Amino acid sequence: MSASQPQETVQVGTADSALNPSPDRVREMGAAALEWAAAYLDSIRNLPIAPAARSAELRDRLAEPLPAEGRDFDRLLATFRDIVVEGTRHHGHPRFFGYVSAPGTAVAAVADFLASVLNANLPAWRSAPAPVELERLTIDWIKEALGYDATAGGLFTSGGSMANLTALVAARHRHCGEAVSLHGMRSRPAPLRIYTSSEAHHSTHKAAALLGIGRENVVSVATDDRLRMDVDELAHAVEQDRAAGLDPFCVVATAGSVVTGAVDPLGEIAAIARNHGLWMHVDACYGGFARLAPSARALFDGLAAADSIALDPHKWLYLPADCGCLLYRDPAAVLGAFTLDADYTRILQDEPAEAYAFWDYGPELTRRFRALKVWMTMAHAGSQAIGAAIESNLDCARYFAQLVDAGEDFELLAPVELSIFCFRYLPPFARGRRDITADEERELDQLNERIMVAVQRAGSSYLSNATVNGRFALRGCVLNYRTTRQDMDRLLQDVRAAAAATTEPGVGSGSKGDR
Numbered sequence: 335m336s337a338s339q340p341q342e343t344v345q346v347g348t349a350d351s352a353l354n355p356s357p358d359r360v361r362e363m364g365a366a367a368l369e370w371a372a373a374y375l376d377s378i379r380n381l382p383i384a385p386a387a388r389s390a391e392l393r394d395r396l397a398e399p400l401p402a403e404g405r406d407f408d409r410l411l412a413t414f415r416d417i418v419v420e421g422t423r424h425h426g427h428p429r430f431f432g433y434v435s436a437p438g439t440a441v442a443a444v445a446d447f448l449a450s451v452l453n454a455n456l457p458a459w460r461s462a463p464a465p466v467e468l469e470r471l472t473i474d475w476i477k478e479a480l481g482y483d484a485t486a487g488g489l490f491t492s493g494g495s496m497a498n499l500t501a502l503v504a505a506r507h508r509h510c511g512e513a514v515s516l517h518g519m520r521s522r523p524a525p526l527r528i529y530t531s532s533e534a535h536h537s538t539h540k541a542a543a544l545l546g547i548g549r550e551n552v553v554s555v556a557t558d559d560r561l562r563m564d565v566d567e568l569a570h571a572v573e574q575d576r577a578a579g580l581d582p583f584c585v586v587a588t589a590g591s592v593v594t595g596a597v598d599p600l601g602e603i604a605a606i607a608r609n610h611g612l613w614m615h616v617d618a619c620y621g622g623f624a625r626l627a628p629s630a631r632a633l634f635d636g637l638a639a640a641d642s643i644a645l646d647p648h649k650w651l652y653l654p655a656d657c658g659c660l661l662y663r664d665p666a667a668v669l670g671a672f673t674l675d676a677d678y679t680r681i682l683q684d685e686p687a688e689a690y691a692f693w694d695y696g697p698e699l700t701r702r703f704r705a706l707k708v709w710m711t712m713a714h715a716g717s718q719a720i721g722a723a724i725e726s727n728l729d730c731a732r733y734f735a736q737l738v739d740a741g742e743d744f745e746l747l748a749p750v751e752l753s754i755f756c757f758r759y760l761p762p763f764a765r766g767r768r769d770i771t772a773d774e775e776r777e778l779d780q781l782n783e784r785i786m787v788a789v790q791r792a793g794s795s796y797l798s799n800a801t802v803n804g805r806f807a808l809r810g811c812v813l814n815y816r817t818t819r820q821d822m823d824r825l826l827q828d829v830r831a832a833a834a835a836t837t838e839p840g841v842g843s844g845s846k847g848d849r
Contacts, residue, residue: 352404363407370415375440378426379816382793387421423796428817429825431810432790432798434592434620434646434754438654441714445707446654456701458681458691466690469705475712476645476659480618480625481638487665489692490647490704493658494619495537497644500660500696502528502541502584504642505613507671509583515671519546527575528552530586531563533593535617538586551580560749561596561802563587565603572610584613589634590621593800593809595731595754597621601636608639616640619658620811621752623650626721627728630752641667647708650724652815657704660696668695723815727753730812734822742766743830747802756800756807758782759833779806781836788832795828 350356355363395417424430426437454462456469473488491497506514506526513521526547530538532554539549553575556567572582585607587598600616607614616622616637622645624630625637637643645659662668673694681689693699712720731753738744738757742765748756759782764770770778786808789797800809808829812822 359407366408366411370411371440371443374419375426378424379428381424381427383427383430383796384423384790384793385421386791386793392417392421426814426816427796428814428821429795429828430814431812431825432796434649434811434813436649436652436654437814437816439652439711439715442653442707442711445710449703449706452703454703456703456705457693457699458679459688460681462703463688465703465705466692468709469692469703470690472705472709472712473659473661475717476647476708477661479717480622480634480643480645480661482643482661483638483663486661486663487695488659488661489695490701490708491658491660491696491698492656493648494535494617494644494646495540495658497619497646497658497660498535498537498586498615498617499541499544501615501642501644502538502545502547502586503697504662504668504671504695505584505615506545506547508613508667509581512670522581524579524581525551526584527572527580527582528584528586529555529568529571529582529612531555531588531591531596531598532557533561533563533591533596534586534588535592535619538617557596560751561591561594563598563603565599565606568603569606569610572606572612576610582610582612584615587614587616587640588621589616589618589637590624590752590754592620593754594748594756594802595621595750595752595811596748597633597751599636600634601639604636604639607641613641614639615642615644617644619644619646620649623647623720624724624728624752626717627725628721629725629728633751638663649813650727651708651711651720652723652813653707653711657708659708662695665695672697724753727812727814727817730817730819730822731755731810733819734810734812734825737822737826741826743833744826747805747807753812754809755811756802756809758805758807759785759829761833775805781833782806782808784836785829785832788836789828792828792832795825797825797829 350359425435454465456462456465459466469490476488477484477486491500510522528538528542528547528551530552539552542552543549553571555571556564558564568585575582585603587600587603589597589600604614618637622643625634641663643661645661647653647657647659648655679691679693681691692701731750734755735746735750738746743760744757745760746755746757758778761781764774764778783799783806786797786799789795797808797810800807810825
């Protein structure tokens with residue numbers, strides 16, 4: 335073709351193109367994807383939990399230049415099936431006990447597909463009237479599940495870290511008014527102070543850094559023998575800071591710590607917050623939905639007094655990522671924290687419900703339709719079935735604690751409050767002893783780290799790690815409706831086998847990442 339000849343135009347918007355496929359092609363792609371999904375879910379118990387692949391190998395298998403021309407969906411699905419699926423960790427496996435990871439649900443996966451097809455954007459009611467109403471309804475259901483005030487409000491977020499950050503913005507706004515929004519932290523005469531347990535999630539410290547409050551102004555309050563915030567220490571820290579000219583404004587309680595599952599004494603913390611004029615935020619991202627389980631409900635007494643609550647439906651509602659949630663007891667107290675005047679955010683509706691905008695309660699404008707998978711899961715399963723699944727998870731963790739206590743070769747390192755268990759293997763020299771030396775403790779830490787890596791690599795079970803009272807712990811979290819007591823028996827067998835095989839140092843070190 336000469337330079338003077340017109341080049342062939344790529345037709346992208348025509349019927350049955352890659353970007354605009356015909357209904358038959360959509361059905362073909364959907365059928366192939368659903369066939370894979372059904373087979374995957376049917377076989378997930380039999381898969382090795384963690385991939386054996388290395389980073390260089392995966393990059394080599396995936397690497398290619400930017401494609402100039404498209405390819406058939408079947409080839410893309412084959413890459414997903416043969417490389418991506420084989421090279422990932424399977425959180426839906428009933429013996430995946432690492433971190434705080436949910437298995438997902440089939441109905442939520444379908445809901446995510448439907449939400450992506452609809453492609454609703456939910457910054458305000460006018461943008462997606464029915465989806466916004468569905469989000470507000472689903473928030474009402476979550477409030478009911480937690481026993482929260484019926485007049486409270488809320489919204490879905492990307493996850494717990496964003497929910498915690500957003501709550502601290504709201505708390506700062508109530509305390510400082512418009513001054514910090516306009517002039518920054520230099521407008522404050524004294525440093526703001528946040529109080530949280532020494533066991534709290536690091537997202538509070540990250541939020542303090544992002545907001546200019548500073549990580550050094552997050553006060554880590556000591557814990558009691560159950561690793562819950564010590565309320566006497568909290569009161570003392572607030573009084574001491576105020577006497578020193580500092581500016582306490584917020585306490586962050588934890589309802590289910592990610593290390594041990596400890597639930598802070600919420601009612602007592604609420605009383606201290608009330609007495610000292612502090613905003614009380616509760617990080618209930620892991621534990622909050624355990625209130626649906628009768629045996630755990632009393633742990634959450636006092637939750638209703640919180641000014642804000644962060645939750646992760648992509649944890650104990652079993653949803654696929656991502657979906658966090660933030661509730662405000664008094665939504666009016668938040669107004670002004672996030673609102674900015676811009677022509678494109680002007681609301682012209684007269685009816686208050688139709689003038690509703692999520693951007694008044696959080697930092698995002700573009701918001702995907704996360705509510706659909708929450709609504710579909712809660713409506714499809716019902717609160718009783720979800721509560722029963724959570725109760726079963728709690729039972730599995732308690733049962734595992736009984737197994738550990740019954741043997742001489744393991745010991746629990748923390749109480750089992752919810753569904754997290756922390757324990758360690760004891761070699762013969764350490765069994766029954768109370769006089770273990772510091773050098774021997776370091777040896778135990780190193781041994782248990784090697785055991786954890788061996789368990790992960792074997793592929794039958796998966797544990798992560800924690801530090802409990804300065805000691806390395808094998809840590810597991812039961813957060814899967816597929817998990818049974820038989821899986822807990824198998825886990826202990828797998829750890830014993832790894833301990834027997836782990837006789838040489840230098841096996842490697844495990845990952846310490848996910849929440």
